[in-house]
Amino acid sequence: MMTLGSEAELAEAIAGASGPLCIQGGGSRGLAVEGEVLSTRALSGVELYEPGALTLVVKAGTPVAEVEALLAAENQRLAFEPMDHRGLLGTEGEPTIGGVIAAGISGPRRIQAGAARDHLLGVRFVDGSGQVVKNGGRVMKNVTGYDLVKLLCGAHGTLGVLTEVSLKVLPRAEAEATVAVAGLDLPQAVRAMSAALGSPYDVTGAAYDAEAGQVCIRVEGFAGSAAYRSGKLAELLSPFGRAEVQPQARDLWQGLRDVSAFHGRAGDVWRISVKPSDAVTLAPRLEAEALQFDWGGGLIWALVPEGTDLRARINVPGHTTLVRAAQNTRARLGVFQPQPAPLAAISAGLRRQFDPRGILNPGLMG
């Protein structure tokens, strides 16, 4: 394992690499490929934090926990609410901010605040030839040249190894409230979530626990405002059933974020991204042992028997990721959904340009 303490050393190591490299932050996302491990863990530390400008620049190996603690001290946060995969995957290790960005990880608040990529202002990375590249910057609006920032976010290290990321941070809400409606089947639940998300009440979470038959709608903001909007939502949702308002439900949302309902349960876990209303027709086709719905129905977590090819059952537009499975299943089915030919050709072309020797997490994304 190579653990490099500076960007220059990392660049040198990549330039001099003779075989495949397994790029790793904290190693908690379970995406290791075969090859020598190249860890960014030692590239740690805050470069700049300006709460008044909502900007944070941090080295890629900085633990997420450290970032969150730093922001919390100023009453700010990463609004995209990144998931912690350790419980679901049974992994250990300390998740890093670079890992969150490389994997493009977002949580329930993605529907309102945007995804990780929407909060990423700039990157520094080392490409597969060992060349250091910067793109974007530290300001909120930047259209200077191509947006490689987005391209690197979610590229899982296949185009370059992130060394530094600039993030937009946001104020932490003073209060939150969750409106829960129980006794709903999936079609009712999706309609209820859609009604909430189509309301003017600025919903920051809309999830459905299929096993409990319960829809949860979250609002956040100043105390009076959260109370007002949760009250309005309870009224709006009353045709679907009795709505209960819980002033504090942090654990509930953290559980939804981390899919804690599946923790410790046997089976493969798939993550499916679809148009919310398509969840209704799709869900029965999945024949899953358990389902959890987030993003108003647009994000489906499915627990299925080991080795199931869930992709073969999906008949609506969208895409699927095999998040948890045995190595041989992952090798057989692929973690990421194969793309249509023209897009696959573009992606392969980009990988060839940025990693001509094909040494950065080879095979992970195609």
Added chain:
Amino acid sequence: MEMPSPNPAILARKARLAARLLTVLPADAVIQDEAETRAYECDALTAYKCPPLLAVLPRSTQEVSDVLRICHEEGVPVVPRGAGTSLAGGALPTADCVILGVARMNEVLETDYENRIIRVQTGRTNLSVSGAVEEEAFFYAPDPSSQLACAIAGNIAMNSGGAHCLKYGVTTNNLLGVTMVMMDGTVVEIGGAHLDAGGLDLLGVICGSEGQLGVVTEATLRILRKPEGARPVLIGYDSNEVAGACVSDIIKAGVLPVAIEFMDRPCIEACEAFAKAGYPMCEALLIIEVEGSPEEIDHQLGLITEIARSHNPVELREAGDADEAARIWLGRKSAFGAMGQINDYMCLDGTIPVSSLPFVLRRIGEMSKEFGLDVANVFHAGDGNMHPLILFDANKPGDLETCEAFGAEILKLCVEAGGCLTGEHGVGIEKRDLMLHQYDEADLEAQLKVKDVFDPKWLLNPAKVFPLTVTEGRRAALAAE
């Protein structure tokens, strides 16, 4: 501004090219008469003009595909054009190019309130996207100043922003999917009605690529329910520093207004003379708008005005009703018109860290004296996106050149302060030659590699975004073919 000299071999093939295009387009969609191609000689950066070889106005993705396939086969450069409102010269033709205008493709293809999306052809104007969902009280959030005229195609090409992106984000944050035609005519679908597309974030790199990677013909956009209400407050200060500190304190206090607009004295004076909005004469004016129910608005404005008062404003005016709210916005919204009354002007859009605001404004003031040209500043303060308007006289020899030199110095200053050359207008030709001030050659090479993948022959809008010296090798290889 230097542009590559036209390829004589292409100029000589005009008639053949027009004939081939007429096999796939109706006669009224191919514009070849020199008097008529002149309509496409420039965009909103009117200082530069060059009629194209031909202009085509397709009505469908298939027609766009046919046009691009033919141009690809013929080796003819294509400059895509939305509504022609670019301030950066993004749609400026070369004499040997085909202008591909999407203005006739303006249909709404689908509105889906349940999933909160709208799918449109990209020639549709920004404001008419919101217009299409207004009856259900929804809207499309990005709101560039030109929203009445600008097309979604151009918004995607430039990743356009607007006054309200502090809360709602810019185009890239509201774009879920595209149908795009590659230069060789291949039609690709990226993303869709689901929230995140699989694989590499191609949508992310296409948005803001200034028409250099493909021609986006259809777009799936996120629509939002309108807030219950919105109300602005106007705050005047006797120094830019204090106004900047006030903005920073508001953000730190956890209030996130939908808009924070900042005007300096020259801008206030010009707007007041033009619109008579009743603005106070002071050094710096903030217009801050918040949204929500009346109680939520009261609460947020309460916090804002408390912070504002702690900085001793010379004026603090809350809108009591819709009429007063409109008056607060009146001057700001007419800022560009007001400038146009006084003089010709050049509008920049460098972005800086909010903390550098007082320093940058002071330096711009000093530079204004050095260059002998007046400058007024109006900008989106919450996100540091400045809009210095440099006033010049186009009829006075040398004035445009002085103005451009001054503008370049301001943009370099923005980069030195930790910001960037352009926050929402795009690079186009205007900022092309300044790119090496923000990025070194390796940074630019990484961007060029992306274009190599999407458009290996470098035919799409090839003379934009990057300094010509940097792209010379690639463009020369094409010309030699």
